[in-house]
Amino acid sequence: MDCTITTTRRNHTSGLTLVELLVAAGLSTMVFASMASLMFFSGRSFVALANYVDLDNSSRSALDRMTTDIRQANKLTSYSATNLVFETTDPSTGATNNLTLNYNEAAGTLTRTYLDQTNTLLNEIKTNSFQFSIFQRNVTPGALSNIITGDASICKGVQLSWTCSRSVLGKSATTESVQSAKIVIRKKQSP
Numbered sequence: 001m002d003c004t005i006t007t008t009r010r011n012h013t014s015g016l017t018l019v020e021l022l023v024a025a026g027l028s029t030m031v032f033a034s035m036a037s038l039m040f041f042s043g044r045s046f047v048a049l050a051n052y053v054d055l056d057n058s059s060r061s062a063l064d065r066m067t068t069d070i071r072q073a074n075k076l077t078s079y080s081a082t083n084l085v086f087e088t089t090d091p092s093t094g095a096t097n098n099l100t101l102n103y104n105e106a107a108g109t110l111t112r113t114y115l116d117q118t119n120t121l122l123n124e125i126k127t128n129s130f131q132f133s134i135f136q137r138n139v140t141p142g143a144l145s146n147i148i149t150g151d152a153s154i155c156k157g158v159q160l161s162w163t164c165s166r167s168v169l170g171k172s173a174t175t176e177s178v179q180s181a182k183i184v185i186r187k188k189q190s191p
Contacts, residue, residue, distance in 0.1 A: 055164040062121035076155040126165040133159040157184040
């Protein structure tokens with residue numbers, strides 16, 4: 001006689017229980033939420049970095065243009081907190097012309113006017129951050145800084161400083177560091 005053992009067990013393939021399903025759903029939600037927040041903050045950082053580079057490039061370009069113009073000017077003829085007027089000489093004709101740098105706080109722009117042509121040098125200047133200062137040739141006793149003046153006739157140099165700002169994903173943020181330069185009028189003769 002042949003004896004075989006038979007089993008009454010069935011081969012079951014069971015599904016997930018409700019508890020296992022809830023745990024898996026909770027973990028998946030946490031992983032997707034962390035990935036979404038990482039993507040959001042990374043995107044915001046990339047946009048801020050791109051704004052910084054763009055604003056820095058425009059500031060450098062404007063500063064290069066102003067530096068060239070101011071260094072080649074004969075003298076400063078008019079000064080206010082938002083406006084500088086320089087006398088320049090056209091090298092080809094010898095004619096004297098006015099060069100005007102004008103800051104418009106309401107629009108947040110800096111414009112350059114020469115020979116009746118107005119060009120915008122800077123946009124998106126942060127409110128109350130742009131400043132013109134003029135100084136004379138003499139230095140402050142005991143220091144290496146020039147004496148600030150308000151008189152255009154004795155001005156030997158100009159100091160400019162500003163900060164540009166742009167909205168990053170709907171939130172206004174300063175996305176550029178302060179730009180500042182002290183520029184000497186090279187053609188200005190001593191009094």
